[in-house]
Every structure is written in structure tokens, then in C-alpha cells.
Amino acid sequence: MKIYVLIPKQVLVISVIILLMVMGSLYLVFIRKENVLPVNSNHMGANKLEERIQSITKNQEKIAFLTFDDGPNRNVTPKVLDILEQNDIKATFFVIGKYVGNYPEIVKRAYEEGHYIANHSYSHNNTFLYKNDESFIKEIQKTDEAIAKAIGKVDYHSYLFRFPNGYMAPLHKVEKERCARLLTNMQYTYIDWNCLNNDSMKKYNKMQLLENLKKSAKNKNVLVILMHDTKDVSDSSEVLQDSIDYLKAQGYIFKNFYDL
Numbered sequence: 001m002k003i004y005v006l007i008p009k010q011v012l013v014i015s016v017i018i019l020l021m022v023m024g025s026l027y028l029v030f031i032r033k034e035n036v037l038p039v040n041s042n043h044m045g046a047n048k049l050e051e052r053i054q055s056i057t058k059n060q061e062k063i064a065f066l067t068f069d070d071g072p073n074r075n076v077t078p079k080v081l082d083i084l085e086q087n088d089i090k091a092t093f094f095v096i097g098k099y100v101g102n103y104p105e106i107v108k109r110a111y112e113e114g115h116y117i118a119n120h121s122y123s124h125n126n127t128f129l130y131k132n133d134e135s136f137i138k139e140i141q142k143t144d145e146a147i148a149k150a151i152g153k154v155d156y157h158s159y160l161f162r163f164p165n166g167y168m169a170p171l172h173k174v175e176k177e178r179c180a181r182l183l184t185n186m187q188y189t190y191i192d193w194n195c196l197n198n199d200s201m202k203k204y205n206k207m208q209l210l211e212n213l214k215k216s217a218k219n220k221n222v223l224v225i226l227m228h229d230t231k232d233v234s235d236s237s238e239v240l241q242d243s244i245d246y247l248k249a250q251g252y253i254f255k256n257f258y259d260l
């Protein structure tokens, strides 16, 4: 029987090899895992999201999805976030890319508080948006890049887009049909709304905004509610608490699109 005796040099070499193997395994388990996982584990990818969104209104439960377009805005968005926080409600923000760059800390706060940060184009300008395919793609990518930078998540993919003025609006119908196919290729889905308080019509006061919401919500189980967090239109943050109270009294629970 042969007995192998290790000399100090061999012990050192074997120790280094073992150390490298251990470090390699740790790298694979901890570091690579971070990179191969979706950016946000709440995200389920566009395909599943699209399926769920298409059947969203078939749900028999009373669910309200609060959605805020056209922010972030320095004056309105923090107020909206405060009210949502006080009510423990997670909403969805369809942000405009160029404003994300102006107020990244607001977007970061919204994201960290559990709200869905979705894409509403970079410029919100139909001329740029529908100029050609390349231009549309750039508008989407630049917006998600701005969100990624604001929230500190590299490669953030929002998966969810809302067309400025909505897909259902007759304006730019042909272009929107073409861009909807581009969105699918880019792993996005889009959503409009089925309920609104008409805050984008500047003439409404607080009471009227609430009345508009009540009328629009009537006889619907699932509400995807369009509001805006900008000063350019009637200020929905002024009527948000009353709107939440009304919806709660009607038996609605609140969700965002991470919950689908």
C-alpha cells in the first residue's frame, strides 16, 4: 500500500484550488442569481400580464385599480403618494419619461412604496411617437431607461404601456395598431381604462370630479380608473381621499398590476 505524503507546496496548491471552487460556487449561487432573475421578482413578464389584463374585467370581485397618468409632477405626485400611503393602497403610475428625469426621487419613492411604475412614452407627443417605428421604439426604451436610472434598477422593464390619449381614442388609429405590434415584439402590453373622473377636462371642480367617478363606476366589478397626477388638468389629488372613501364604501378592494 502506498502512502501519499503531501508536502507543504502541494497543500498550498490544493487549498487554493478548493478556495477557488468555493468562491466559484458562491458566485453562481448569489451573484449570478441576481442577474438572471427578472429585474423585479414581482414582474411576471409581458405574456402572462397580457393574458391577465385581457381578462381583467371578467373578475367577479369588486376591484379598483387606481392609475395616474402624465407624472411625475413636483406638486401633485407627492400628495397622491401621501394619500395612498395613509390608505395603504398600491396604485399604478404611467409616467412620462422626460419628467422622470426631472423628478427621479419621486419615482423612486413611488416604486419603493410598492406602486407599479408603467410607461406612458417619453415625450407624450404624438408627432414624435408615431413618426416611424424607430421613433416609437425609442420613446418606449428611453422611458424605461429613465425609470431604471431613477429607481436604481438596471435593465428595469415596465412591461406595461398606456398610449397617450388611450388606444381606444380614434386619433392615430392606424399608427397605434402598428405600434401595438411593436409593443408585443418588445414584450410590452398596453391598457386603457374603463372608468374615469374626467379630470383632463379642466372645467370640473372637486364635487363634480367625484360625481363623474361615481357615474363612471356604476355597475362595474373591476375598475381601471384613469386619473392624472399633474397640474395641467383638474387636480385629482384634491378629490382622491373622497374617491377612495366612496369606492371602499361600495365594497371595492384596491390592487395594482403587480397583483395580477
Ligand SMILES: [Zn+2]
Binding pocket: 069, 070, 120, 124, 163, 164, 165
Ligand atoms: Zn397622458
